[in-house]
Amino acid sequence: MKAIRDFSRSSSFSLSALFTALLMLGVFFIAYFIVISSDQTLIRESEAAIDVDAKGIQEIYYLAGIDGVTQTLRMRVQDSTNSSFYAIQDQDGQMLVGNLSDWPTDIKELRTDRLAVFNIDRSFVANIPSAIEKDAQSYNVLGRTMVFDGQYQLFIGRKIDDLEIAQWVGRTFGWLIVFVLCLIAGISLWVGYYVVSRINDISETADRIMNTGDLSARLPVESTWDDLSSLAVSLNRMLSEIEYSVNNIKSVSDNIAHDLRTPLTRLRQRIENQFDEETARPLLNEADNLLDMFNGLLRIADIEADKKRCAFKTNAVDDIVHDVVEMYQPLADDKNIRIAAEIKPTSATCDKDLIFQSVANILDNAIKFTPEDGLIQLYCGYANGEVIIRINDSGIGIDADKHNEITQRFFRDESSRTTKGNGLGMAMVAAIVKLHRGKLRFASNPLHTGSGLGVSLYFPTGL
Structure with missing residues (x-):
């Protein structure tokens, strides 16, 4: 801009x-x-x-x-x-x-x-x-x-x-x-x-740095005589320091997740072997929750490191979205939630599994935080030359002033603390969208029901 x-x-x-x-x-x-x-x-x-x-x-x-x-x-x-x-x-x-x-x-x-x-x-x-x-x-x-x-x-x-x-x-x-x-x-x-x-x-x-989160980008320096170039040099040095600090923080968290996953797996096996089923069940649930958390952190780190670009190819995005809706339809039916889907033929160069994961995370949240007899609207198509996937729900929603926190790791709104989850779902969606050089947008009360959250994914048709 x-x-x-x-x-x-x-x-x-x-x-x-x-x-x-x-x-x-x-x-x-x-x-x-x-x-x-x-x-x-x-x-x-x-x-x-x-x-x-x-x-x-x-x-x-x-x-x-x-x-x-x-x-x-x-x-x-x-x-x-x-x-x-x-x-x-x-x-x-x-x-x-x-x-x-x-x-x-x-x-x-x-x-x-x-x-x-x-x-x-x-x-x-x-x-x-x-x-x-x-x-x-x-x-x-x-x-x-x-x-x-x-x-x-x-x-x-x-x-x-x-x-x-x-x-x-x-x-x-x-x-x-x-x-x-x-x-x-x-x-x-x-x-x-x-x-x-x-x-x-x-x-x-x-x-571009703010939209993509790519801290490796640098401001252009075309000369050495003008003050703006001197400012750009200083800002580039600051970006280098920020990139170094952020990478160190990510590295620490990723290493912790990687190092703790193995002992947690062994701990889970010992619980299964040494306790009866009734005693072991709540302990295993906690261990599984921790393992899911560490696996989620490692998967986000893997996505942010651009290791998944080798799987990019032209895919029918509408088929991916159809598969997600079919998988989550039984969960929606259990709560009597109606999913109104409008899915148009859409294709793009993308990672099929990651797009599936991102749409699944958003739809899972929508069903999880929408009360019974609620409504979820899903749209898949083109808008201004980009692929758009929009999921609006009539759930409890999140205040607009907290939208910039949704994609942070382990973020959970106060109203959703009692709901099962680890706060990594939207962080993974943000990482996937960034990998596809797309945009992630949120909206409050999208269906005009007094509450609810709207999540929109935008990404180019080709890379």
Whole structure:
């Protein structure tokens, strides 16, 4: 069973989705900045500054004439912090003032009042202020021309090399950051998926161990760098210790049963030989009960050790169940218990004797703990691709909170203490079901009579 069936509903996915959303928000803002840089927004600021400068010079011309304009430009050229280019010439092409020694050809071809970007060679610059890099061989300039009364032509330009560098840096590093953020977002989603997958693998293995009781199974360890693999290693060590302890306990109980069976058999023979029949009968019954108990323990140990798989073959399960019903029908008739059996043709790969034993144990309990004039319903067939054998009775039943104790060795409910038995029947059924890789389920009051117990066996049709 997967701990997290839907990746999109996991907390790992929620966190990774949150991180991805935040990263994508950052990507959006960075992409917006890149668009601004690519959209010449910074250049437009220079264009606006040139337009304002041109309007200011035009106002000076209206108020103070060409002398006022030349005086203003001379002061601006002398300002070492100014990174602008100015040049003014008369109608004869004579340069009046400015930091350009000549009127470049591409400026001559520039249409009046139109902004354009062009390159000015260093040789055309007469006075280079400190705000402009003096070692450069040429300058990228955004500029425009103005004409006053058809006699004077003015050029106003602003160096934009730094703006272009800023644009390049912004675009380059912007896309680099976008790539890094997208990479982080992808890694975040991958980490979330990886964590969910590893948790599901661990959960499925743990669930399989619980369902089958196979303590030899281990959690998958796919790497050594992640914390979940370290957790799996620690859990595997714990499972090894538990398996060792459980095997030791089973070994002790099995050895005790094996070692005591022989002296009990000899004791029984001596009772038969040394006592008369009336005196020996209760002693023999107690000895037989102990021998049955030890034989049951050894048989359970034999089943749990998987020593019976050699007898597996395809069998007609319905015939096995029929044989069990026929064998126990006289016992049911003695108590006037009606067995309502619905047995459908069913086959599976199984051990015929063990399936017979498991159904017999369940039916024997049902008859034993069902009062006279009671009812037992038995069903054998298929359900969801599995073989199902269900036995429901109207007996005294067992409380639902004790269902997990039914398959424990020597378990006997308080209400059944006076009934003959050793508490190993259902433990053997559980061992048989485990051997067949099946499932054992219990239900209280299955026939809606106010009491009773329902026992269902599920096991695959093939192994």
